[in-house]
Amino acid sequence: MNPTHSKRERLTAAAATLVHQKGFSNTTLADVAEMAKLPLGGIYYYFKTKDALAEAVTERRVSDIDALLEKLDRLPTPQARLKALVNVWAEDREIDALYGCPIGSLCYELAKGRGPLSTVASRLFTHLLAWSEAQFGLAGFTRKQAKTHALHLISALQGISLVANALGDSDAILSETRFLTGWLDTLSRTQKNGGHA
Template sequence: MKQQTRTHDKRQHLIRTAADLVYRNGFLKTTLADISAEAGIPLGSIYYYFQAREDIARAVVERRVTELNDFLEKQADQPSPRLRLEALVHVWVDERESDTVFGCPVGSLCYELAKGRGPMSTEAARPFQLLLVWCETQFRQMGCSRDAKTLALHLISALQGISLIANALGESERILREAAYLKRWLREVESRTKRPNGAS
């Protein structure tokens, strides 16, 4: 049991290290040797856990999906779907400085893995599929059943787009402006659902 625990802990340490390096340097520029050096684990030992770089990519995507799931599940305590969606927007506010330097940790990874529709493109789609379905559910609960898919797509597109723009321009203030706009937009969407002839 202790050996299994040590093996699990070492694997998780490698995945955390890989996720951080991939975020800062990009997947294509991150090698197993880089992960070995940063994690303080001999390169030969890494091959015990990951046979190829694609295995690292899958593990990092799985980590991002798990992190997203954990965050989204915690939002169930929020008293309304609008507040749950605003909490998602606020993630971009909290992480605006790192996003400005490195881009969105989810968006930049998924873009890189999906580029050219290579073998990792299916894995790359998973975080976005999770976010879109969750946002769509919130909009449906808000009373926007007819337009829920479109509204969810708009929100995620806006958040990913502002990360890209802030990163390209090196201006974290852009994220603050967009986040403030999106919160106003969410309140407007919610208010329309409460009118007699509002969205349904």
């Protein structure tokens, strides 16, 4: 509605895309302005500094995660939800092999040197981990087991994105997501009271 919000939205969207593809340091405000079809100086009405733009991009990623998890919450069982999360990586394998996971690569870059920004970035993982941990809990695992399994799952997804990106090989992601799906199945079978949400 408000044209102000529309431009701000275009800026964060353009920045999110460019940061994913080229990294934050390699992305110039001129790049962002061009993709958002705004003059360079126009950015500063919406964002005082480049770091403020990075923060907006991070917030946007947090929203993406929250929206995804809400969608997954509609599935009937925790096992189905966890497998659906894994499946998101399988579906995004081509773009992740090209540019890495948008969350992981952002966190890794923002963690270097910048104090305040890295704090915001860490929220991306606390959300994912808390949700996964909750699912494992609902599936009947103890709190400790749920925590360990959630950490393993999210780490594996982040790691395969990084490795596949380094190798430029999207099939690696497919291999690992199949492995993780199998692991989740095995866990369900091992459980006594297997997964009634």
